[in-house]
Amino acid sequence: MQKILIDADTGIDDSIAILYALRCPDIRVVGITTGCGNTDAAQAAENTLRLVKMAGVSYPVPVAIGENKPLGGEWEGPVPHIHGKNGVGDVELPPTEQKPLAEHASDFILRQAREQGRDLTIVTLGRMTNLALALEKEPNLPSMVKNVVFMGGTFRHPGNVTPVSEANLFGDPEAADRVFQAGFDLTMVGLDVTMKSRLTSQHLDLLVKYATPGNEEIAAYIRKAMTGRYYPFNRWQNNCLDHCPVHDPSALLYVTDPSLFTTRKARARVECSGQFTRGMVVADFREYPFDAPYLTICVDVDERRAVEKLIAAFTHQETLL
Ligand code: BDR
Ligand code: CA
Numbered sequence: 001m002q003k004i005l006i007d008a009d010t011g012i013d014d015s016i017a018i019l020y021a022l023r024c025p026d027i028r029v030v031g032i033t034t035g036c037g038n039t040d041a042a043q044a045a046e047n048t049l050r051l052v053k054m055a056g057v058s059y060p061v062p063v064a065i066g067e068n069k070p071l072g073g074e075w076e077g078p079v080p081h082i083h084g085k086n087g088v089g090d091v092e093l094p095p096t097e098q099k100p101l102a103e104h105a106s107d108f109i110l111r112q113a114r115e116q117g118r119d120l121t122i123v124t125l126g127r128m129t130n131l132a133l134a135l136e137k138e139p140n141l142p143s144m145v146k147n148v149v150f151m152g153g154t155f156r157h158p159g160n161v162t163p164v165s166e167a168n169l170f171g172d173p174e175a176a177d178r179v180f181q182a183g184f185d186l187t188m189v190g191l192d193v194t195m196k197s198r199l200t201s202q203h204l205d206l207l208v209k210y211a212t213p214g215n216e217e218i219a220a221y222i223r224k225a226m227t228g229r230y231y232p233f234n235r236w237q238n239n240c241l242d243h244c245p246v247h248d249p250s251a252l253l254y255v256t257d258p259s260l261f262t263t264r265k266a267r268a269r270v271e272c273s274g275q276f277t278r279g280m281v282v283a284d285f286r287e288y289p290f291d292a293p294y295l296t297i298c299v300d301v302d303e304r305r306a307v308e309k310l311i312a313a314f315t316h317q318e319t320l321l
Contacts, residue, residue, distance in 0.1 A: 009037025066105025
């Protein structure tokens with residue numbers, strides 16, 4: 001059983017990643033923290049609480065709200081053209097009685113690190129602001145947890161915000177660079193792999209058709225959120241005719257099955273300035289590289305197996321055979 005803590009800016013792809021983790025029998029989600037990005041931190045928490053309710057988890061999953069701005073400035077606002085006004089494609093998720101904790105996300109991360117100890121994997125699906133703040137409070141955090149896996153950045157693939165930067169790192173490069181330098185066992189699940197795995201409308205139809213008891217509502221939600229808002233945006237941005245990339249769920253897929261991915265290691269930093277390069281991951285392969293800790297970078301993925309594993313979490317085993 002893997003213990004994970006998720007930090008998310010709960011938009012459409014974050015929600016699928018969260019549902020996957022909550023429905024995965026090998027994973028125990030010890031809590032979910034939120035920050036701004038796809039939507040504001042409070043709305044991200046509200047979406048998360050409703051997802052927890054919909055997932056019907058048999059154990060408590062606390063949710064803590066975090067920062068609503070990046071370390072180095074102000075948040076530029078939500079992206080309703082991608083994730084809808086409410087962050088989850090304007091789909092109305094079932095309401096819940098559960099409230100967010102009074103504790104700040106960064107304090108919750110620290111408390112969980114202390115309580116769960118070296119077993120804990122932290123997975124970030126948005127900007128790394130909350131994790132950077134936790135680090136500021138406890139510089140020993142890297143030695144207190146097992147590892148950190150993040151969706152963000154790009155190595156060889158073009159960026160999705162600038163020619164070289166991915167949205168989560170571009171949104172708070174200062175936070176990301178602090179995390180890169182801290183000494184975590186750190187794995188990047190970036191655009192090199194997330195743009196390769198595609199969720200097609202055929203997959204979504206199979207998901208709904210073969211959803212196992214308890215997953216019907218989840219399957220219907222995923223198809224609605226994807227096709228209503230996310231597909232049209234990806235058609236415009238990525239020429240995706242009838243499919244979309246699998247960003248945030250890929251980080252959870254890495255956690256549950258690293259063998260799906262090919263990785264390489266590099267000393268790397270995040271560019272915090274630069275007119276065209278802010279948010280870029282700079283990996284140093286020189287003979288005498290700069291003195292940064294090694295980062296594990298996912299450079300390739302078995303996309304068919306990855307997408308099948310994602311769908312299999314909600315469906316009968318034989319769905320895609
Ligand atoms: C990342 O940016 C966000 O919009 C998505 O949720 C994902 O985490 C992709 O670049
Ligand atoms: Ca995200």
